[in-house]
Amino acid sequence: MIAALIAGFARVLTGGSVRWVEDPSPGRQRVYFANHTSHADFVAIWAALPPEQRRRTRPVAAAEYWKRNALRRYLAKRVFRAVLIDRGNGGTTAGVDAAESASRRGREAIEQMVSVLREGESLIIFPEGTRGDGVETAPFKSGLYHLAVAAAEAELIPVRLENLNRVLPKGELIPVPVVARLTFGAPISLAAGETRDALLERARESVVTLRHTQGPPAR
């Protein structure tokens, strides 16, 4: 109920300009991966999914943001059913310790996501790891590769988000109703013998090259 309301509100607010390059094949499990420019990103993707898929799709989000107050905890847990990942930005340890604990947290995060996939649910992830400026797409972190290896049956679907950084830029509270564009691309998968870096770069390219098609300039 609340989920449907929020999804409807998000679609109205962002103008819901959604394009699927390929019709979504029913029943397949997916990992949607997108460029990251705004806190509104996963809500927009989640709201754009057909309702029956939305119910089986969980966004991956930063615990430190979504655990900060009761409302966010409620939304993250009950409405979005977010998979909250501890990015651990508040650590005070330095050097080797920090690097070690970061890689340990990375492994834990992957395990969390893989176990969600094992339960048959889909994921929304942002492999850049952090929000960019909306122009450049940063190199992808390795999580996507690990998911591709651990859950080979899931389709990896690139999603290109445009204008969401204008709807709700970093550090702002009130969204502006600029029309946002979402483009869902054709699924990619790990090729035989493909290295980690090759897959990550190919995945990144697939997001970068997905631009919403504009009409021809003449009327």
Next chain:
Amino acid sequence: MSALSDPVYQQLLGGVFGALAFGTVVGQLLKRRARSDSARATVANMNQRIGAWWVMCAVFGVALLTGGLGSIALFALLSLLALRELITLIESSRADHRALVIAFFIVTPAQYVLVATQWYGLFAILIPVYVFLLIPAVLAIIGDTNDFLRRTAMIQWALMICVYAVSHAPALLLLDIPGYSGREALLLFFLALVVQLSDVLQYVWGKLLGRHPIAPRVSPNKTWEGFVGGAVCATLAGTALYWATPFSPVEAAAMSLTIVVVGFLGGLVMAAIKRDRGVKDYGALIPGHGGVLDRIDSLTFAAPVFFHLTRYFF
């Protein structure tokens, strides 16, 4: 509301829906006769447009019948939708965000509250004076100086077109014309009908006879043949409606011609913006037509001119 029982409204709305029914029948006949692929595509687009016209006329008719508040609310919504389309097309920078929050959520509602409360003095100067000064001040406080004047100008221009100009259509309701009180909504009907009829008839004449584009680099589809044919027919239609307005037949003809010519210029200007940004339409909200701004582009120019001419002379 008594408007429903007013025979003038009944006749006007009956006429509009009769014309739509006629258009729908012609569209279906053309659909059977279309042979080539391009003809079929044109007819399909035309029928899609006619379908959307039914919805638009129904919405506008209901708004008119509710009297003032319904019309004001409808145009406030159109302003917001148009503003979102124009701002989306403009490359706004991240630093513009708070200025845009003000534009969408404070300036736009405020302008229509002024219409609703009939505060003409502030209605006429809020955006051209106060917002004109406020927007650059807000951008200066935010502090990003890149493209400062261009960003300021684009936000101000978007507000002038989508909010200030459009709000002059429902503002017709607050004109106080001797011997015409209680029927101001008919002026709004007159304006909307002449503007939209002119667009439709220019399109029809252009499709039938169009050869010589007026501004080929802006819009190859706007031809002299279409413009003259549409202008003459829409002016005649407007003149024929003089009995529903405070105008004499000659005055109604002059008003209609003004609306048509100014509206045409509006369509041309809004087409130039699209051409510059490399898009065909402002949006996809109205099937066959494009965005809200594609439908009300002529109105944005015609509304303030018609409002002030009427206010000055009547």
